[in-house]
Amino acid sequence: MAKVIIGCWQDDLIDNRNTPKRLIEDGYPGLDELEKDNRLRAFIGWDGFFIFDREAPVVDMFRAYVQKVQEESCGYCTPCRIGTKIMADKLGSIADGFGREQDLEEIRKLALVIRDSSLCELGHTSMSALLKAMKTMPEVFEQAVRERRPVPRGAYHSIATAPCIEACPAHLDIPSYVDAIRSGNYFESLAIIGRKNPLAGICGRVCVRPCEFVCRRAELDEPISIKYLKRFVNDQIFSYAMTRLRSVEPTPLSSDKKIAIIGAGPCGLTAAFFLRRKGYGVKVFEELREPGGMSAVGIPDYRLPREIINTEVNRIAAEGVEFHYGVRIGRDVTLKQLRSEYDAVLMAIGAHGSKMIGMEGEEAKPSGLVAGVTFLRDLNLLHPRGEFTPPEGKHVVVVGGGNVAMDCARSARRLGYPQVSIVYRRTEKEMPADNEEIRDAKLEGVEIHFLTHPIRLEVSDGKVTGITCIRMELGEPDASGRRRPVEVKGSEFLFACDIVIPAIGQATDLSLISGDMPIKTTKWGTVEVDENTLMSSREGIFSGGDCVTGPKALIDAMGHGIHAAHSIDLYLRGETMGPPESERIFRMLKAMDLPQSPVNRVGNKPRRHLEPRPVEERMGDFDEIEGGYMPKEAIREAERCLRCYRIAMFVTEE
Amino acid sequence: MTTTTAAEKKIIAVTIDGTPVGVPEGSTILDAAQKAGARIPTLCHHPSLAPIGSCRVCLVSVAGVDRPATACNTQALAGMAITTRSEGLFNLRREVIKMILAHHPLNCTPCPLNGDCRLQDMAYEYDLTTFDFSEYLLKTVEFPWKAFSTPILDYHPRRCILCGRCVKVCAEIRGLGAITMNGAGAHTVVEPVMADRESQSRCISCGECMRICPVNAIEERMGSAKGKPWETTKTQTTCTYCGVGCQLDLNVVGGRVVGVTTRDDVGVNRGRLCSKGRFGYTFIHSPDRLSRPLVRNAAGELEETTWTTALTLVAREFRRIRDNHGPQALAALSSARCTNEENYLFQRLARQVFGTNNVDHCARL
Ligand SMILES: Cc1cc2nc3c(=O)[nH]c(=O)nc-3n(C[C@H](O)[C@H](O)[C@H](O)COP(=O)(O)OP(=O)(O)OC[C@H]3O[C@@H](n4cnc5c(N)ncnc54)[C@H](O)[C@@H]3O)c2cc1C
Ligand code: SF4
Ligand code: SF4
Ligand code: SF4
Numbered sequence A: 001m002a003k004v005i006i007g008c009w010q011d012d013l014i015d016n017r018n019t020p021k022r023l024i025e026d027g028y029p030g031l032d033e034l035e036k037d038n039r040l041r042a043f044i045g046w047d048g049f050f051i052f053d054r055e056a057p058v059v060d061m062f063r064a065y066v067q068k069v070q071e072e073s074c075g076y077c078t079p080c081r082i083g084t085k086i087m088a089d090k091l092g093s094i095a096d097g098f099g100r101e102q103d104l105e106e107i108r109k110l111a112l113v114i115r116d117s118s119l120c121e122l123g124h125t126s127m128s129a130l131l132k133a134m135k136t137m138p139e140v141f142e143q144a145v146r147e148r149r150p151v152p153r154g155a156y157h158s159i160a161t162a163p164c165i166e167a168c169p170a171h172l173d174i175p176s177y178v179d180a181i182r183s184g185n186y187f188e189s190l191a192i193i194g195r196k197n198p199l200a201g202i203c204g205r206v207c208v209r210p211c212e213f214v215c216r217r218a219e220l221d222e223p224i225s226i227k228y229l230k231r232f233v234n235d236q237i238f239s240y241a242m243t244r245l246r247s248v249e250p251t252p253l254s255s256d257k258k259i260a261i262i263g264a265g266p267c268g269l270t271a272a273f274f275l276r277r278k279g280y281g282v283k284v285f286e287e288l289r290e291p292g293g294m295s296a297v298g299i300p301d302y303r304l305p306r307e308i309i310n311t312e313v314n315r316i317a318a319e320g321v322e323f324h325y326g327v328r329i330g331r332d333v334t335l336k337q338l339r340s341e342y343d344a345v346l347m348a349i350g351a352h353g354s355k356m357i358g359m360e361g362e363e364a365k366p367s368g369l370v371a372g373v374t375f376l377r378d379l380n381l382l383h384p385r386g387e388f389t390p391p392e393g394k395h396v397v398v399v400g401g402g403n404v405a406m407d408c409a410r411s412a413r414r415l416g417y418p419q420v421s422i423v424y425r426r427t428e429k430e431m432p433a434d435n436e437e438i439r440d441a442k443l444e445g446v447e448i449h450f451l452t453h454p455i456r457l458e459v460s461d462g463k464v465t466g467i468t469c470i471r472m473e474l475g476e477p478d479a480s481g482r483r484r485p486v487e488v489k490g491s492e493f494l495f496a497c498d499i500v501i502p503a504i505g506q507a508t509d510l511s512l513i514s515g516d517m518p519i520k521t522t523k524w525g526t527v528e529v530d531e532n533t534l535m536s537s538r539e540g541i542f543s544g545g546d547c548v549t550g551p552k553a554l555i556d557a558m559g560h561g562i563h564a565a566h567s568i569d570l571y572l573r574g575e576t577m578g579p580p581e582s583e584r585i586f587r588m589l590k591a592m593d594l595p596q597s598p599v600n601r602v603g604n605k606p607r608r609h610l611e612p613r614p615v616e617e618r619m620g621d622f623d624e625i626e627g628g629y630m631p632k633e634a635i636r637e638a639e640r641c642l643r644c645y646r647i648a649m650f651v652t653e654e
Numbered sequence B: 001m002t003t004t005t006a007a008e009k010k011i012i013a014v015t016i017d018g019t020p021v022g023v024p025e026g027s028t029i030l031d032a033a034q035k036a037g038a039r040i041p042t043l044c045h046h047p048s049l050a051p052i053g054s055c056r057v058c059l060v061s062v063a064g065v066d067r068p069a070t071a072c073n074t075q076a077l078a079g080m081a082i083t084t085r086s087e088g089l090f091n092l093r094r095e096v097i098k099m100i101l102a103h104h105p106l107n108c109t110p111c112p113l114n115g116d117c118r119l120q121d122m123a124y125e126y127d128l129t130t131f132d133f134s135e136y137l138l139k140t141v142e143f144p145w146k147a148f149s150t151p152i153l154d155y156h157p158r159r160c161i162l163c164g165r166c167v168k169v170c171a172e173i174r175g176l177g178a179i180t181m182n183g184a185g186a187h188t189v190v191e192p193v194m195a196d197r198e199s200q201s202r203c204i205s206c207g208e209c210m211r212i213c214p215v216n217a218i219e220e221r222m223g224s225a226k227g228k229p230w231e232t233t234k235t236q237t238t239c240t241y242c243g244v245g246c247q248l249d250l251n252v253v254g255g256r257v258v259g260v261t262t263r264d265d266v267g268v269n270r271g272r273l274c275s276k277g278r279f280g281y282t283f284i285h286s287p288d289r290l291s292r293p294l295v296r297n298a299a300g301e302l303e304e305t306t307w308t309t310a311l312t313l314v315a316r317e318f319r320r321i322r323d324n325h326g327p328q329a330l331a332a333l334s335s336a337r338c339t340n341e342e343n344y345l346f347q348r349l350a351r352q353v354f355g356t357n358n359v360d361h362c363a364r365l
């Protein structure tokens, strides 16, 4: 626990300089993660600073901070580009012992100009901490100018981040790729995305976009359409990428170490891409005949066309990754065999099994009861070949409130079922599915029954004839903060239907690790890993994605893919494994959970929404329901981004 | 999406320095200020581009918002009370212009824009000289020479004020995005885009970036004798390279064409040109160019003569051929270097005077 000696955040001031040491109470938990045995001395951020050590090198650390701002300044606007250079030069000369008295006044004046007149949030936030420090402890700066001696130096760890970057599990540099779109530079934009995310076309369509939920533009009007901008750049370069594919040279092999990856889902693909780029030989083993994992056999084609997945995977294959389809590890090859042939193994097997939902009568598996993931898998694998036979019946009831439930219901409507209902035990507000999904499902004629919970399947002659439900009401909030639904006594009612699709739980099929090479699992039926390295209980076997976290989202699985690639690289080079410094800083920032002052500017330019195809038309097929942005629209949308870059810097002992 | 045309746009009321003014919804503060007759300085703003907002000299205050806003790219909202002149704003703008100048060589004498430069005017208006920013003790940044997007242009990073107009014009108007800003902080420069492991620039040498640069940081590499604005005569003419008929101004100094400029509100091209129209003017003064008619003498050698002699000879010979062999013995082949109108007249001559339909053109392809 780091204790604050003096610090300032927004309008709060902590001043313990004259407080006896043992009385300092304000501490930040979780701040010991940066480096073992490297004591934290201070932190500078976007709305203030904290000093944990009485001897912290105050003047030099602000010099380093402003220098970092200058290095991160995109150079687009005058005050930040040149103003921070002047500031860095001036603070540098003070730190070197050449400061003059008038410099401090000049610095204060320039800091205000930079804060008030810069274009983006980097410039706006970069001077706050310095201004606050010069106000709360002017004597430190005055002393440095008076003494004209070089000031003590410190060790610094800094990062340019933004709320959206922090929210993205892959920490994609969002403002930067949005910016490249704004200047019409689509290639560069895609290259920036590609540094963290080799699946831009997929994420640009179906990512759950945690970034948009924290986007600061929402304080003015609406969040930036980060997802569709990603789709836009990908699609702009799509045809170009296809023609150039043949000429892409694979990355040369720089290591004789070989890596096997089990599962060609988002986690496996991402890890394969980055490991191959690092020069390792990479083979991917996939049980199915095609890549994509749940993004191919879970997500229906009207949200994510298969050709998009195939192009991305072709791009990854062009890097030199080898794919072996139709190989199930644990059946065709054992895990032990695989481990003995490869220097490292990554298990990214997802969660493709279904869980019982606890209704009476489901164990008997009557006909007409189909698990959501099974329904979608059969549909996705067989429908494009014209071999899919939908379960017989007219009225479909889908159980659940997530995206999987929406996918089942909307696909069922497209298959021609005249009546499709969703039952969900809480209200629309608590529904985990995307708002747009819920809206579209309703538009497409799906009825949603809220506060309704299924308790019993009605079966006759081994066939589903209905489902008995009970009404719920919202009670006290639970651990996740959502109000817990409780049953309303005596409110049972019967819902007559022919098909019931539970779309609630998914489970990982762990049969491949129960055989000749046991690996520890958790009580939730997932693979147990060290969260710092993603290595399982067995050396050299790593795991990531849904099979570790339980069913989550694409971008979480991809974040794991990046992390696993990093760990495997360190492991194969015989180095100590652990997250990279940037990742550790992100974790510390998360632990600190510092607020940011509101966006202080004028703006009223709502986002550009995509125009979906009319309902009648799109109901007849599984084609995508909307076209992407046109270049003009994309540029206008990109212009809305406030570029909320903010610099975080930790000062340590060494 | 419903699109509203300018005509049916709602008019909203704002006040500029206390004066009420009505502007169509969607207008910027700069539009409103212009309507109210308030002068706001701008550098990166250009009417043919979407607002850029990079130079930060058009700062104004909006009532109810602490931070100043840039007039060029902030939308005027109904009821907004905007201040364009105050001591605070003057000082803020002055500081920003000072920063721009601190990084720009104030060596105006050899600059062709001297006397016709917005930055220079601003320095004068805001009372700035080199003494004002010597306080900054700015360590200069060295930029090694680098090839620009096309050999016909040279880029001078020390002069560049990073307004971003060139990057925008190439992306928005040329539709190419052949140049971009690279580097960080004071080391930022405009550079060609080398896309996706390709080493070739996508530039088509149109020179739009050069034309739109407010400070001559992009210059044509066609020799330096340009002449100052006040000694240059501009003659509007039609480009002779193709049938589009772009309008351009030949810049003439001392009887010699030294450059080509354009105006945004003139002609079908509205200020745009391609590389031929903009840079293909040096042939005008080429010594290899025919400037007087030549006719073969009895010995078969070409000899200079007058237009009257030459044209009389041509007319006589054509008439002889037509009379002796019939009009089908004649054909007319015209040049793409002539204007549309000249080509039209030429085929009229062939059909009506020669009496033949044997008409062709070198750009028929
Ligand atoms: C219907 C549905 C809709 C979804 N919609 C979204 C959405 O809109 N947005 C979003 O972000 N996320 C969505 N998700 C979640 C997302 O698809 C997953 O979180 C993500 O695909 C997990 O990636 P993964 O790589 O961990 O596993 P998976 O994608 O499941 O990939 C695992 C792969 O491993 C293969 N495999 C398994 N066992 C073996 C074996 N023994 N040998 C060889 N291969 C094996 C599987 O065949 C599969 O291809 C959705 C999920 C579902 C089910
Ligand atoms: S980073 Fe932001 S504040 Fe800095 S130069 Fe670029 S636009 Fe201006
Ligand atoms: S405005 Fe731009 S930088 Fe800021 S949070 Fe949104 S996407 Fe990120
Ligand atoms: S010359 Fe034309 S194409 Fe080339 S960079 Fe300039 S504007 Fe773009």
Ligand code: SF4
Binding pocket: B159, B160, B161, B162, B163, B164, B165, B166, B167, B190, B209, B212, B213, B214, B215, B216, B217, B218
């Ligand atoms: S070269 Fe000219 S137009 Fe381009 S950014 Fe620099 S000053 Fe602006």
